[in-house]
Amino acid sequence: MAVTTDPTSLDGHAQPAQVYKIEDLIRPSEVEQLTEAVSTLPEGPEQTAQLQAKVAQLEAHIALRDAADSTPRLVRGRYRSAGAQQQLELRVDVDGFRPTMRVSGDFFQTTGATTSYVGSFIVEAPTITSEPGVVKIEGQGRFSFPVASRHVRVTIPRGAGGPPQPGMAIVQFSAGPEGSAPTATFQCAFMSPHFRSIQLEQDSVAGTVPFVSYDTGSLPQPASSPARVLSVPKAYDEAGIEVQTAGVPSVIDTSGAGADATWDDAELHNAMVNHFSLWQDAPLWRLWMLVATSYVDPTVRGIMFDGLGAFQRQGSAVFHDKIKGSDPASQRAQLRTYVHELGHAFNLLHSFQKDLAVPPQPLGPNGGLGDLSWMNYVQNFQPPPPAPGGPAAYWAAFPFQFTENELIHLRHGFHRNVVMGGQPFGLGAAEVDPDLFGDPLADNSGLALELRSENAFRFGQPVVVELRLSTTDQRGRSTHGRLDPKDGLTSIAICGPSGETRIYRPPMTRCVETETEVRLDAERPAIYESFYIGYGKDGLYFQQPGRYQLRAQYIASDGSRVLSQVHQVTVRSPRTEQDENVAELMMGDEQGMLFHLLGSDSEMLSSGNMALEEVLDRYSDHPLAVYPQLVKGANASRDFKYLSADKRLTTRSADPSESIRNLDRVVDATLADRGVDNLTLGWAMKRRARMEARAGDPDRARRTMDRMVEVIRERTYSPAVHRDIEAEAERVKEEVTRENR
CATH class of the missing domain: 3.40.390 (Collagenase (Catalytic Domain))
Structure with a gap:
């Protein structure tokens, strides 16, 4: 039989593992007998040196064994009770590698053939007592649910020596400190040295x-x-x-x-x-x-x-x-x-x-x-x-x-x-500071952030905002150009009519890692980006009429946190029965996701697609119909890859005619002041041009880009914006020409 000393010492530092055989460890009495035999031999013979070497080796083995036997076993890891109805999963983290000096646990309830989560607790500053053969951990717990018995005491037998696992952990909950009668006791058997375990399918x-x-x-x-x-x-x-x-x-x-x-x-x-x-x-x-x-x-x-x-x-x-x-x-x-x-x-x-x-x-x-x-x-x-x-x-x-x-x-x-599938990303159990980010005491970033949008939205209308990042330094400033909240460097706080403040959390969190920066100076004083913020990980953010306050925060390359002004928008109450019907069809988790994705073939979103189709079928003349048309036109413009349950990857090809037909309606409605914002309009016209080229008409695509430049010049007054849109139009025309040679 072999024994391995634990490679982690009690102070959490990694140590080299030692392996030895029990049969090689001779009892001290045997060493004494060998020593006596050596002493009776004549001085100087080779046998004497060999016996002395054997004695030294045996003594070293015995010292190693004694050291291993006297080292207290670790108690860190996951334990679980075996109750028929209520179970406790306990996590003990007071020794081993990088201990956080805490204990925590989750309660589960079994009824019939089902088990449900009840709540959790954590003791963040426990008193830890290590006595011969036992470890005691106790302190006040913080619970995820109301409870009177907040004092937690954990007792774990701990012997000495190698791998045998820790003993049964006794967990007691009481209303007071030591001496108080426990109101609940759990016996938890050791399960694993890991605190949690997940299954990863890759x-x-x-x-x-x-x-x-x-x-x-x-x-x-x-x-x-x-x-x-x-x-x-x-x-x-x-x-x-x-x-x-x-x-x-x-x-x-x-x-x-x-x-x-x-x-x-x-x-x-x-x-x-x-x-x-x-x-x-x-x-x-x-x-x-x-x-x-x-x-x-x-x-x-x-x-x-x-x-x-x-x-x-x-x-x-x-x-x-x-x-x-x-x-x-x-x-x-x-x-x-x-x-x-x-x-x-x-x-x-x-x-x-x-x-x-x-x-x-x-x-x-x-x-x-x-x-x-x-x-x-x-x-x-x-x-x-x-x-x-x-x-x-x-x-x-x-x-x-x-x-x-x-x-x-x-x-x-x-x-x-x-746990995966638990709270939405970033969500715990409290509200965000209602002050919508605190103003800095000093701002020497050389950057300015402006948040803008329409001042009023119809009830059910997708809320799209625009961010403008500019420089206030005449010498110019360099920073990254990532303004989209999906990239994690820009955040938007939304304070609703009730006074509750939430951070907009996009459904998709992408990790962009590039060192590319933009230079903001006299030639290019600002960059712009627009995005839909009506739906995210917390669901719909504009579910009731009233006044909302928005404020954005941008994290620059040097860590500066640049704040926008507080921007106010109003969501109007529906005025007619038709307004109410359209709003009801436009609002929902699936519809929100479709607006975020700009369409999808996913069967999971089929109800949302049906609702948007109903808007187009029954209320095509309503001002909000432009948004389902945008979604439908965008989705028709993509080659949609479909990965089925049997691991087959197929593609539904784009439908240029369907895409052009819907995007035309978006452009026409916008030019009649019943449509989308300028940045979305530019996106729609560029997408339409690409579909025109794909349909075999590159000349029409180039004319669409020229028309886009004219339209944006008429709707904005910034020379820098005009230069950017002209450059973008030329880039699209070059792509169209190159792809159709």
């Missing part, structure tokens, strides 16, 4: 090479971080989370998908619903990851795209064309991307967004940009000045681990706040 598109592992010693890293081979499961194992491979990974044949290898949000969501064999519309420790080719935005490395309905965070994707490579730097980047996207599924926000969690979480150094975490952006890494930032500084200091607060969330966050 599939890949043909032509991609899924990541396997990376040796952290291949490239320079911090001296304090030991070199080791990390896979994605191993990286989470170090955080105390077990990642189990579910099923057999599938390679998806793309031969039926045509030449289009890019994926958009609608296709990814539809693929998850149809292809994730473990998927259920329920909170479960299950996650699907797709290794896809590329995203419609080629700068996107990965995305957590599951943001529809009540059960979210179950699907993510990484894009191989952006992160591929077999050299150490590419393998290192792939590891970080995979771990980062799975982190979002555990409800971890980007390092610089944690103050937008509900309830808000503390930011790390320099507003979170200085965090050495899987969840930070490499190119955005910027510790407090004058320390250098950027990718080289990040990798030189990154220890390949989560931060302390992230560990606490992964190991001890309330069940629904962590």
Whole structure:
């Protein structure tokens, strides 16, 4: 029989494992007999030296055995009671690797053949007493539900020696400190050294090479971080989370998908619903990851795209064309991307967004940009000045681990706040500060942010806003051009008529990692972007008539947090029965998702598509009909990849005629002041031009681009905007000409 001493000491530092055979460990009495035999031999013979060497070896073995036998066993890990009706899953985190010095647990209730989640607790500052053979942990708990008995006491027998698992944990809840009679007691058996366990189903598109592992010693890293081979499961194992491979990974044949290898949000969501064999519309420790080719935005490395309905965070994707490579730097980047996207599924926000969690979480150094975490952006890494930032500084200091607060969330966050399919991304159990972000005491960023939109919206009308980022510095400023909230660097707070404030959380959270920046100066004083904010991870944001206050926050490349003015909009009450009917057809989770995706073929969104079709059939003359027409025209313009449950990838080809017909109506309605905003109008005309070219009429497409320039010039008065739209029109015309040669 062999014994291995635990490779982790009580203070959490890794130690080399020692392995020895019990039969090699001779009792002290045997050593004494050998010593006496040696002493009777004549001095100097070779046998004497051999016997003395044997004695020294035996004594060393005995010392090793005694040291192992006297080392207290670790008690860290997951325990569970075996009650017939109510069960407690306990997590003890007071020793082992990177202990957070906490205990937490989840309660479950079994009735009949079903088991349901009841609530959670965490003891964040317990008193820990280690006595001979036993560990006692107690303190006041924070519970997810009202409870009178908040005092928690955990008692775990702990012997000495090697691997035998900890004893039964006794958990007592009482209304007072030690001495108070417990109101509930649970006996919890040891289950695992991991605090949580998930099943990961990973599939890949043909032509991609899924990541396997990376040796952290291949490239320079911090001296304090030991070199080791990390896979994605191993990286989470170090955080105390077990990642189990579910099923057999599938390679998806793309031969039926045509030449289009890019994926958009609608296709990814539809693929998850149809292809994730473990998927259920329920909170479960299950996650699907797709290794896809590329995203419609080629700068996107990965995305957590599951943001529809009540059960979210179950699907993510990484894009191989952006992160591929077999050299150490590419393998290192792939590891970080995979771990980062799975982190979002555990409800971890980007390092610089944690103050937008509900309830808000503390930011790390320099507003979170200085965090050495899987969840930070490499190119955005910027510790407090004058320390250098950027990718080289990040990798030189990154220890390949989560931060302390992230560990606490992964190991001890309330069940629904962590489990896939639980709370929506970023949501916990409190309201956002109603002040809509605090004004900075000083702003030397040299940047200004303006939020604008129509002043009034009809009830049920998709709310689209525009952001304008400009420079206030005559010398000019450089920063990233990512204004879309989906990229995580811009946030919008929405204060409704009731006074409740919520942060707009887009259904899709994509991770854009590029060092490309834009220069804002006299030649290009501002950049613009518009987006729909009516629907997100929290559902519909404008569900009642009244006045709303909006405010945006932009995180610049240097970590500056630039605020917009407070922008007020009014959602009008419906005036007629027709208004009410149209609003009812326009409002709903599925319709909101379709507006966000600009259409989808997903069967999961079929009810939403039917509702929008009814608007066009019954109320085609209503002013809001322009929005279903935009959705229908946009969806008809795409080659929609469809991944079925039997792992076949096919493509529904675009219908240029259908797309042009609907987009024409959008343009006509807008020119009659009954349509969309200017940026959306420009998008619709560019999409129409591409469909005209695809239908075999490139000359018409070029005329459409010329018309777009004329229309935008008539509707705006900024020379810089005119230059941008002219350049965009020329780029589209060149593409059309090149593709039709």
